[in-house]
Amino acid sequence: METTSDEQIVERALAGDADAFGEIVRRWERRIFALTYGILGREEDARDATQETFIAAFRNLSGFRGDAKVSSWLHRIAVNQCITRQRRAKVRGETSLEGAAEDNGAQFAAPLHESPARIVEGCERTEAVRRAVSALPPELREVLVLKEFEELTFQEIADTLHVPLSTVKSRLYTALKQLRLRLEKFSPEAAHV
């Protein structure tokens, strides 16, 4: 059980503890990877964005405000990294996330205790979700991932994305509605799961 808070570890890192920031990375790298993967939709991009997130955090460690939460700070850096990568990808004319879905079809290991039929069903289902989320516009995808993956409140999402609270709600509603329609489109039975 982690007894030391993230903020205390950052204070140690600021005080010169060379291993303190490594502790932050160990705590957050999987969650940040999931967050960036949910937004970017490709594992390779998510790896790079995760690494760049922690590098940027380490370089800007002195700019961390003690009254803020480390989680919010890392979320903001990660989302900004994702937005920058998305813009660059758009400029370079790279394939859309929806079109590149087959590259990441079953990369993550399925639970071994499941039966093969159940595994296949589960893989198809999560693959349909991944495709549906990847097909959302970036601004809707960011709000949805921050809410569903990181379980941030509306206000925390608004602070992270620098948008009004009402915008967060409307984007979430639109994202859920589009996701419902896209899941029906990908798999008619998905709408009745």
Add this chain to the structure above:
Amino acid sequence: MTERNKCERADELVSYFYKEATNDERRNFEQHLSACAVCRDELAAFGEVRGAVREWHAEIMQGAPALALDAVVPQFARNGRPVNAPVAVVAPVVVPRRTAWSALREFFTLTPAWARFGMVAASLVVCALAALAVINAQFRWDDKGIAFGTSVNKQAQPTPQSATPQNAPQVAPLNQPQFTQADIAKLTAERDAEQRELAAARKQLDAAQQQVNVLNASLANSQTAYHQTLATLRTTRASLANSSRRGNRFGSQLARNPNNLESDDEGLRLSDLLTEVSAGREQPQTKRDER
């Protein structure tokens, strides 16, 4: 895909769905739910969607690769490159070689819209000014209106100015009057009209010259006739003087013998005198002298 009805209480639905509504909002929306089938349907569907998304998230977290960035990131951040980092963990990011065009596109994409608009507008202005400078465009605004001229045609065709000697005083281009096409056409028409008037005046001058020549010839003839007449007149005057002297002698003779003028052999007959006067001859006198 069926077209679903829409309820106007989407924000309240989202707050209720994520359990961020206040107690009053929650109770109020629950009362609405009992009467709104659309919101009930959406609430149920959103729950299913949320379950599917969380299932996907759990799969991501379960299969997330071990990045082991804790030992790498600090060194990477300090040195700019990973030290003793496993190749599979921190593989160098292969950045495709970017062309100038792609870099420009990225720059414009990352630039705010107002800055993009400003840069485009400034570029257009600079290009327009450069183009006007190249063609040496000049604007003129006077009583006749607004005129726009360039030196393109002047460069293509040699102008009278270009034929001037090299040592001729050079006038600054901006001080030279600029003419429009309409002005040139108008001046050309005026020049043609003046040339026609000049040709007509030349014809009139030639005709007048001929008349002068005729008059000069006539004057010469008149002078000749005048001199002849004058000579004749002098001759006649002399004759008249002689006749006058004879007339006086004849008168004296007539006074002496008024009844026999014709029979007198010594006397001069009147018919002879008249003949002499008209002919200017002095034959009767000679005859009389002979007599």
